[in-house]
Amino acid sequence: MTRKNYYLTTDGLLKRKENTVYFLNKDSKRPIPINKIYSIYAYGALSISSQVLNLLSREGIPVHFFNRYGFYTGSFYLRETLLSGDIIIKQAEHVLDNERRMELAKSFVRGAALNMKRVLGYYGLENGISDTLSDLESSGSITEVMNVEARIRSDYYSAIDGILPEGFRIERRTRRPPENMTNAMISFGNSLLYSTVITELYNTQLNPTISYLHEPFARRYSLALDLSEIFKPTIIDRMIISLIKKRAIKVEDFEHGMNQCLLNDSGKRKFLAEYDRRLGKTVKHRELGRKVSYRRLIRLEAYKLIKHLIGQKRYEPFVMWW
């Protein structure tokens, strides 16, 4: 990965000078080589000029914005350069035809569930995921599929609680705002992953708004939601468990308020550093026979989906094989 993600957690200004990008904050002025940027995640208050956006769009670099709480607010999604009317039509066909849509929706849930099972299996935790998963085949509507997914996820979170120390237990999934520390990390991590998936989808011909498991909502890149389901357990959940168990993240890394809990500056930095490290981690890919990074795995998932849509190869969701 010669191009890196940059995470701007401090308040500052993004500027264009001599055809490259400068990040200025109150302590420093840092030039960032334009050819070294893959995407930018902005967590602080960022001032940005149209000149820099022009440069970024020329180089195909998206910027993702998050609010003060670390929730995703939007992206500078570039002018599409990989356009394919054919793929869009095929994508739509697979939504309009209920049978085909169900097939894909079920694949996403199955992929997510099997990855959750791998995570639990790694820690030797008992789980009923396979039993619940058998209900998936008989479900006939998207709502039923979503219900199966929700049941699996709640079992999964309560199983994880079994290995988390007092104080870090999830108890109940809460969001907007998250009510405890682990919930805060899950929310933060999921938004982060969602934007990473958007970056990968940008680099394919797929239209990110046409989705299968999630309703193709307006104003949302719902295909990115579909794909992030599969990767949440492998990337985010394993990372959270390991941060807690290694005591890398502590109570001081959170901002506790009335009925809400959020990562503070030091917490965000630790989380982002670990996330970035994990995205760059490589595993040997069985079919390709070479090493691929986690980030690349997401792109490959999009390619698999394209192959399915054009009828070349049936889509099989990614399931952690290591």
Next chain:
Amino acid sequence: MYLLIVYDVGVERVNRVKSYLRTELHWVQNSVFEGEVTGSQFKRIEMNLKRIIDEDRDSVVIYSFRSESAFKRNVLGVEKSPLDVIL
């Protein structure tokens, strides 16, 4: 591939070399840049540098390593430009 580029060029061209390298690699200190590149990026950098410098008078030295782990980086004194991605 990991590159380390040091240059000593005439004062008229020093700014052009610097601003070009700023788009490709990380600035380390005066006249020194480093960073991870692919094979094609390496070729491009070489070509563009040749175009900027005066080959009869200037000198640019490019050290290339198989990867970042092929060498150790020790800084004495002040680290002028840390390479971290979280700012």
